[in-house]
Amino acid sequence: MQRIAETSIRPLVVNRAPGPLRGRLAVPGDKSISHRALMFASLAAGTTRIRGLLEGEDVLRTASAMRALGAEITRDGRDWVVTSPGARGLHEPEDVLDMGNSGTAARLLAGILSSLPFTSFMTGDASLRSRPMRRVTVPLAQNGAVFATRSGERLPMAVIGCVSAVPLNYRLPVASAQVKSAVLLAGLNAHGETRVEEPVATRDHTENMLRHFGVPVSVMENAEKGRVITLRGPAVLKARDVVVPGDPSSASFPIVAALLVPGSDVMIEGVGLNASRTGLFLTLREMGADLVIGNERVEGGEPVGDLHIRASVLKGVEVPPERAPSMIDEYPVLAVACAMAQGSSRLKGLEELRVKESDRLAATVALLEANGVSVRVAGDDMIVAGRTDGQMLGGGTVETRMDHRLAMSAIVFGLAGDRPVYVDDTAFIETSFPGFVALMDSLGAGIADDGSTNG
Missing domain, CATH: 3.65.10.10 (Enolpyruvate transferase domain)
Incomplete structure (x- = not known):
């Protein structure tokens, strides 16, 4: 490995x-797609093969974190293979999840962890520990999760996931694919419709990959509200192979x-x-x-x-x-x-x-x-x-x-x-x-x- x-x-x-x-x-x-491929495959019950995964340190941190949560992740020649019990089979990690330098991994994972019924701890390198997490902790706390951070809403951070997640209805104050994705990922385990409004369209890899893993996602253009993305939970992801461009x-x-x-x-x-x-x-x-x-x-x-x-x-x-x-x-x-x-x-x-x-x-x-x-x-x-x-x-x-x-x-x-x-x-x-x-x-x-x- x-x-x-x-x-x-x-x-x-x-x-x-x-x-x-x-x-x-x-x-x-693609780094953004590589992070999501590992996370989504770990949320899907069964086996997913990923070809073209970026093998940089940021993505390897995501692989390590998902492995700590209960997914089996191995390399098989050119492919990476993820075998998972599904979101409901993931468990509390035994140690702190170190996300290295990756803000994408930390923020998206916060969305996943916020709606899982256990406590996790997350940290990163000096650069990541200096970056604000408030932009995700504020909306995610509305679904019932509890976050404890250092001053300035910085890592290390404890995430106490909620037993029964509440669906979110959130308008992005600034364009951010990371925040949008965190809210949508939190909505996978919530009962009801999760809705995100983005005044300016951001990268839509999360929406594309959710569909690829069998989760219906609605995207509508609204003259006043901008782009409106909705999904209904709880949603079950189906293992599907992924090719990363x-x-x-x-x-x-x-x-x-x-x-x-x-x-x-x-x-x-x-x-x-x-x-x-x-x-x-x-x-x-x-x-x-x-x-x-x-x-x-x-x-x-x-x-x-x-x-x-x-x-x-x-x-x-x-x-x-x-x-x-x-x-x-x-x-x-x-x-x-x-x-x-x-x-x-x-x-x-x-x-x-x-x-x-x-x-x-x-x-x-x-x-x-x-x-x-x-x-x-x-x-x-x-x-x-x-x-x-x-x-x-x-x-x-x-x-x-x-x-x-x-x-x-x-x-x-x-x-x-x-x-x-x-x-x-x-x-x-x-x-x-x-x-x-x-x-x-x-x-x-x-x-x-x-x-x-x-x-």
Whole structure:
């Protein structure tokens, strides 16, 4: 059985790519879908086979947690096999559930645990312990669960599940697929209709996977209330095999690198094309990116396709706030693209970035400023000045703040910049994209060839 790796600090110096990036690749399985596949399979009585599961540390934490609750989870060649007694057969874990760096795992699992009749304890690494849980504990407490947290509603947290869960009727105050999913998962064991209103549509992997596991989910568009999602509990999940598509968020890093490194020509196969996740692709095309989607198909209930990317001259863009939920994890690497583009860009409605693995808005601004980019924040908007003639970019030190997406964005900046970029820690890349540096080097990035890695 694969162990969750112990992380140690791994600084890195990234030089400009020695030549074009070229080749075909597949990115790891979608992290959001991987978490859900393990959780839903553990709630379904019987055996589920999962192909393409992301084997990063975040997802392995979810596997460990579901195993502690009573599911049998093993690896069989390319597949992961989950055999479970079903939700009613899960039991109180003997030890604290350590969710590592994964906010998705912690928040979705809180939804599951809130309606199971036993007590659980949850913690995480230093980054996760600093992140607020109030956005899920407030609605979930309304179903009868009791939560005990540290000051500021932070982990470690005790979850005292309720014996008879009350269905929730909840309107999201901010767009969040994690909160929506937590409420829906809590509703699986509640008697009656659970209802979630989201003013702005968020990624709908939970709704898709619930249907895949045999749970009817209703989604209606309302002119006043936005998107309204309902399910009726108690609901019984049926074991179904799952194919996990390539993660579009992970694909964003080789995509932007290929656009920015002159002469590049890269094909990325089997990427998820869920409409709630493709905001970056639309935005890059608006910037002038040569990004072509082909071989579109459906796998495991999710749309999938192949992406062909060629190096392009990008121009500044204005991204509307309503697009944020469909690309919330991609803003750091988009900001890198904007820094290298011609003309200014304004990225609107980024309040959700403040409560990610780090304050990603502040961390992204710091990444750009450290490397010679003019950038400012106005309210929840980030304004990035594009590259000017003769401007030399790079040469700075990036503090990743234990955030894997900041680390990968910094590496992309270094590959396209004029001076080396110093990244203080790349260890946390393994949480979402195992083998990222090796994959980029297979395209010709030359990251590991310059002798600058340490650790």
